Amino acid sequence: MRDTTDTTDTDTALLSVRGITKRYGAHIGCADVSFDLFPGEVMGIVGESGSGKTTLLNCVAGHMAPDAGEVIFDTRDGGPRDTVTMSEPERRMLGRTDWAFVHQHARDGLRMGVSAGGNVGERLMAVGARHYGDIRDRATDWLTRVEIESARIDDRSSTFSGGMQQRLQIARNLVTGPRLVFMDEPTGGLDVSVQARLLDLLRGLVRDMGLSAVIVTHDLAVVRLLADRLMVMKDGRVVEDGLTDQVLDDPQHRYTQLLVSSVLQA
């Protein structure tokens, strides 16, 4: 997470989202959403079901074309680029290198018929790694980092528990050292004790790697633990944003107050 004491006016945003709008026919998915994300910062997006969180995440992460808006990413080689208008191959390359996406369901982010080591190693090969021994060593290292016994490196992902699969998906995503990670309900659908362990792990990785992340979640405990800043969405729009503790401890908008007091089913 970001050390807020080092904030200076000269910081360049890693990601600048401007006016993202997506409609499904006449229905609004998300409308005119803007935010900046700085290096090492974690942004949480919360709101009840149907508020537009996933639509926004998919538009920002390049999985869905927005109807309007810009997603400016500070690329390593070319500086700030609008990823909405960049070519599909360029966006795909970004998705394999500097960006990562952790899905709610591990099956959407893993190849279930492939071994744990294969799932991690495949990502390394996609960015040019060729030496089998190195790939296996790095895969082993990452399995250990996500608390999967290295002895299980050759086991198929489908034989793992839900929590292990989610940890494996995280290893697969982080092995290439991305600068920005998108997460869609990373702890959703897991048992409470499994969630707590995963959250701890994520928190450690985010801190150690200085990752920037955008996390969509129903669960305010997840943002409390992981997010520096928070955006609250309702009916496709951002109704409140600010530092996580500030928003959760002293919500200004009526909707956020209801969300925090658990009156709404988030």
Ligand SMILES: Nc1ncnc2c1ncn2[C@@H]1O[C@H](COP(=O)(O)OP(=O)(O)OP(=O)(O)O)[C@@H](O)[C@H]1O
């Ligand atoms: N493919 C689609 N076609 C039509 N409407 C859609 C589609 N996907 C989402 N919507 C609508 O857009 C709005 C925002 O949905 P979205 O899934 O982004 O919300 P969400 O906050 O992520 O909800 P959840 O937490 O349940 O996933 C909702 O009203 C939803 O019904």
